[in-house]
Amino acid sequence: MREALEKIRSEALAAIAAAQESAALESLRVRYSGKKGELTGILKMMGKLSAEERPKMGQLANDVRAALEAAFTARAAELADRALAAQLKSEAVDVTVPAAPISVGHQHPLTIVINEVRTIFEAMGFETVEGPEVEYDYYNFEALNTPPNHPARDTQDTFYFSDNMLLRTQTSSVQVRTMEHRKPPIRVIAPGRVYRSDAVDATHSPLFTQIEGLAVDKGITFTDLKGTLDLFFKQLYGPETRTRFRPHHFAYTEPSAEMDMSCFKCGGKGCPMCKGEGWIEILGCGMVHPKVLENCGIDPNVYSGFAFGMGLERIALMRYDIDDMRLLFENDLRFLRQFR
Ligand code: DAH
Numbered sequence: 073m074r075e076a077l078e079k080i081r082s083e084a085l086a087a088i089a090a091a092q093e094s095a096a097l098e099s100l101r102v103r104y105s106g107k108k109g110e111l112t113g114i115l116k117m118m119g120k121l122s123a124e125e126r127p128k129m130g131q132l133a134n135d136v137r138a139a140l141e142a143a144f145t146a147r148a149a150e151l152a153d154r155a156l157a158a159q160l161k162s163e164a165v166d167v168t169v170p171a172a173p174i175s176v177g178h179q180h181p182l183t184i185v186i187n188e189v190r191t192i193f194e195a196m197g198f199e200t201v202e203g204p205e206v207e208y209d210y211y212n213f214e215a216l217n218t219p220p221n222h223p224a225r226d227t228q229d230t231f232y233f234s235d236n237m238l239l240r241t242q243t244s245s246v247q248v249r250t251m252e253h254r255k256p257p258i259r260v261i262a263p264g265r266v267y268r269s270d271a272v273d274a275t276h277s278p279l280f281t282q283i284e285g286l287a288v289d290k291g292i293t294f295t296d297l298k299g300t301l302d303l304f305f306k307q308l309y310g311p312e313t314r315t316r317f318r319p320h321h322f323a324y325t326e327p328s329a330e331m332d333m334s335c336f337k338c339g340g341k342g343c344p345m346c347k348g349e350g351w352i353e354i355l356g357c358g359m360v361h362p363k364v365l366e367n368c369g370i371d372p373n374v375y376s377g378f379a380f381g382m383g384l385e386r387i388a389l390m391r392y393d394i395d396d397m398r399l400l401f402e403n404d405l406r407f408l409r410q411f412r
Pocket of ligand 1: 380
């Protein structure tokens, strides 16, 4: 029996030391120390021993059992440590690997220009307001002194939803909306999209962007208009920029003018940019017509005002030397990414 016990001890200890996985270790435990295990099998034969032998063998059996238990526990801890280390290694995160770049969006060239224009006017005390793109005929034409059958309507054909509702053709509609619910002093700019029945080409689009300006107060004169616009274009294109005003006609201003700025490329000498003129036509403006003020409940005998409206696409095209307006609307990323 002693030999059998010693054999179990040496075999089991060797097997335990060689076990590579906890499952294998567990089956060794069942095989050697389990209820039906080899050690238990031998202990069952103790009864057949002499009274003299029994305690010695009992002692030895307990030693063997304790040795196996200790070996099982130690090996189990070793295997658990090893498994944990392997798991940590396989799941390790290398915090030094550079992160994948996050692609941040950027502004459309038109938005960049709108924001520049806004910044300049806001510094002069103008507030940005907005009006709807789907507009009543009243705000787009009628209140602007442009009744049905007025010839100016022919140049601004648009999409009509009904007889009195349309896609606005000009941001001038926002003048009326503003004056209806604000009393002077008023100083606002109104950027936004406008629509006209135009065929698409390099310089035309049925959808484009305007910015409207309006100032109404006591004692506003044409010099305020000239000074404001002259300063604006000097800020946008540089201090050497000059402006000139040519008489024109708009139904909602009197007097009315078109404004040119000196060519920012040649400074006025004449070049392909300004078609040899030295000047670039840039906006329409004038003193708000007394009838328009009246339509909005503002007394033209007390108040006067100036207004102007310009297209923003052209400003963006010139600013970035873009030769085709369609590029602004096609959203080709190869184009847009140049403005990052
Ligand atoms: N609404 C005009 C257009 O779309 C531009 C314009 C001219 C706006 C004169 C004004 C103005 O405010 O006073 O062509």
